[in-house]
Amino acid sequence: MVMFKDFHLHDYYGKIIATLILIVVIYILRLIIRKVVLKFSEYSSKSDNRSKLIIKYFNSLLNILFVIFIILLWGVDTTQLFGFVGAAITFIGVAFFAQWSVLSNFTAGVIMFFAFPYKIGDRIRIQDKDFPIEAEIDDIKAFHTILITAEGEHISYPNNLFLQKAVVVL
Template sequence: MFNIIENPYLHEEISTIVAIFVFVILKSIIAKIVRKYATLNEALEHRTNLIIKYINILLGTLTLLSIIIIWGVRKDQIFLFISSVFAVVGVASFAQWSILSNITAGVVLFFSYPFKIGDVIKIHDKDFPIEAEIEDIKAFYILLKTIDGETITYPNNLLMQKGISVIKKHKEFSDFTD
């Protein structure tokens, strides 16, 4: 007869493998969905890769948290750990809040705003009105080129707070930057 040694952690090991498998599957499915969306909306490859990177970081964090829970870390220990991490991150993020808001605004701009790279826009700011062509939309800021050839970096979070008019779509502006 076989002497099978029972593995006391078999359930946790199988659950961990399933969590990692789900992470890999979701990662590839979401990457395909984002790439398809980007293709339909004519987004640039490096912007698409940046959005996919942000989503992968979020999925990885959720997977890590799931694995911690699977292995039976007690709830009071998890809450103590999370509250400690949030305290440290909160103090550090307070100084970096604008960076986080710019990244979030960059993700929102990728998925939902009516202008694209190459469009000529007007930013309705009473102190600093800008009419320029969008050269690139980065994670933290947008690059604009004015009629005078001046390059302006404009923070993404401010772009979402101001009124924007699309003057010319990217197919119509060929004489703007000549």
């Protein structure tokens, strides 16, 4: 048995086992999320790049939750840690509020993955009284969609506007 001054490994067996269980649970959740997103992507004819992007978002969320659970499990002194995290989140929140369009485009990109009735290759018309657009969807990114007009123009169209404007498939 490993022993140091006032350290006994057997005092930590419960936390070690809980950590291993948490790692297995996170791994299983990653597999399930990957399978569900890929199945949904296949069912709705979404591109592989978009599927990988959504999987990356979910994996990032799982990583954050994993770190939080490990901190809580091992009893790290959270007063200073949560103070720092709170300040960081506040700073990021202010930055996102200042750049609300970035956040809204990102959120719209995730919504479009699951509920967007159009796919790459569709020819569409965006009903906008000031600037109507008729083009083909070339690619759908996290923040914007690439459209190609009949004249060959490449248009980077913000995802949040897709959710606000009427769009017709031609």
